[in-house]
Amino acid sequence: MSTLSLARLLFAITAGTHFLFVSLTLGLAALVAITQTRAVVTGDPVRLRMVRYWGQLYVINYAVGIVTGLLMEFQFGLNWPGLTDHAQDVFGAPLALETLVAFFVEATFLGLWIFGWDRLNRYAHLAVIWVVTLTAYVSAYFILVANGFLRRPVGFLRVGDELRVHSAADLFTNSAALLPLAHVTAGAFLVAGFFMAGVSAWHLRRARLGEPVDLEFFRRSLRIGLVSAVVAVVPSAVFGGLQFSIIPDDDGKSVLSGIASELMMAAWLWMFCVAVAALVKLPFTGWLLRGRAFLRTVMMTLPVPYAAMMFGWLYREGGRQPWLIQGVLRTEDAVRPMGHGAMLATTVGVSALFVVLAVVNIVLLRRFARRGPDAAALGRPAPAESLEPVPSF
Numbered sequence: 001m002s003t004l005s006l007a008r009l010l011f012a013i014t015a016g017t018h019f020l021f022v023s024l025t026l027g028l029a030a031l032v033a034i035t036q037t038r039a040v041v042t043g044d045p046v047r048l049r050m051v052r053y054w055g056q057l058y059v060i061n062y063a064v065g066i067v068t069g070l071l072m073e074f075q076f077g078l079n080w081p082g083l084t085d086h087a088q089d090v091f092g093a094p095l096a097l098e099t100l101v102a103f104f105v106e107a108t109f110l111g112l113w114i115f116g117w118d119r120l121n122r123y124a125h126l127a128v129i130w131v132v133t134l135t136a137y138v139s140a141y142f143i144l145v146a147n148g149f150l151r152r153p154v155g156f157l158r159v160g161d162e163l164r165v166h167s168a169a170d171l172f173t174n175s176a177a178l179l180p181l182a183h184v185t186a187g188a189f190l191v192a193g194f195f196m197a198g199v200s201a202w203h204l205r206r207a208r209l210g211e212p213v214d215l216e217f218f219r220r221s222l223r224i225g226l227v228s229a230v231v232a233v234v235p236s237a238v239f240g241g242l243q244f245s246i247i248p249d250d251d252g253k254s255v256l257s258g259i260a261s262e263l264m265m266a267a268w269l270w271m272f273c274v275a276v277a278a279l280v281k282l283p284f285t286g287w288l289l290r291g292r293a294f295l296r297t298v299m300m301t302l303p304v305p306y307a308a309m310m311f312g313w314l315y316r317e318g319g320r321q322p323w324l325i326q327g328v329l330r331t332e333d334a335v336r337p338m339g340h341g342a343m344l345a346t347t348v349g350v351s352a353l354f355v356v357l358a359v360v361n362i363v364l365l366r367r368f369a370r371r372g373p374d375a376a377a378l379g380r381p382a383p384a385e386s387l388e389p390v391p392s393f
Helices: 003-042 045-079 081-115 122-151 168-172 175-208 215-246 249-253 255-281 285-289 292-301 304-317 340-371
Strands: 156-159 162-165 323-325
Touching (some): 003 122, 003 215, 045 215, 045 340, 081 122, 081 162, 122 168, 175 215, 215 255, 215 285, 255 292, 255 304, 292 304
16 A cells, blocks of 8 residues: 555544444433433432443443544544644634534533532533533534535635635534534434343343342333434434535445445434334333344344444545545645555554554453443442541651
């Protein structure tokens, strides 16, 4: 592979893998916030345990996702200096705002939420998780503004070799950012919904085999996950279809984009069929829990929205060569002039790190999901006997 092809491959691996972490983070944060709202309003202890259990899985995914995001930014700055040289003012502004939101506001309030159990007022603690959730979506919006500029450059003025912001309103209301934001939001609810439903279905199948399982806990969790999937499955397709208007005709010539499009539609059709079956079963609690085939199908569907999101990303991004900024900056003019051996070593090394991080995330999520709600450490007060007395001087 050429140096340019290696740089493109590394960006695809890092951005695509990080995107999978982000999709679960966005969706699960919203579902945890909604569940905590109902727990605070109703005082239901089961819902409070649900917040602790699913919140712990959210925190694990968020923590590993932060590392993948840092690595993605590292390779981005290392391999693509031409983009910042020519479009630092336009492209860098939304990225700088995303950094401020994600690493200062979102991360700070997430720390308050994690360590604020039994220390903050319950309404203050609830407000904190909603700040975390809203800033997560604001962060995603700024990233999509930067990506949308690459896809449909607007609001800029060329000054010599540099691009300067001419209209901030055009830049931040770009249809190539707003439509993907709605699509990504619906997709995130699909990912989180089927994740919650799949884990719950696994525990409910254990109960059918005679193992001790908290039926009420996972019945409610299964219902929340399926409702999320049912609500999001059609909007995800609608907002995805509306983006055809902002994808240049040249993209259709890419073989990769064509294959990714077919696989994305196949994954969506599978999720739609499962959502229809769930919609029929949801009004009947007893019928929802009966049927080994349905629970097994829900379990099998857990990775499908991940696949759909990845294929959709490949379809959107895989066919717009040779442009990095459509009609403005070619990809070959933005890549760093690096030796083939150095680029190959960078690609292999960073890709290996991403594989390790993905495996670590899967192992941790699987381990803590299998333990059940009683093993959740999030929000659990420390035992009184473990507290050592403060020495006097």
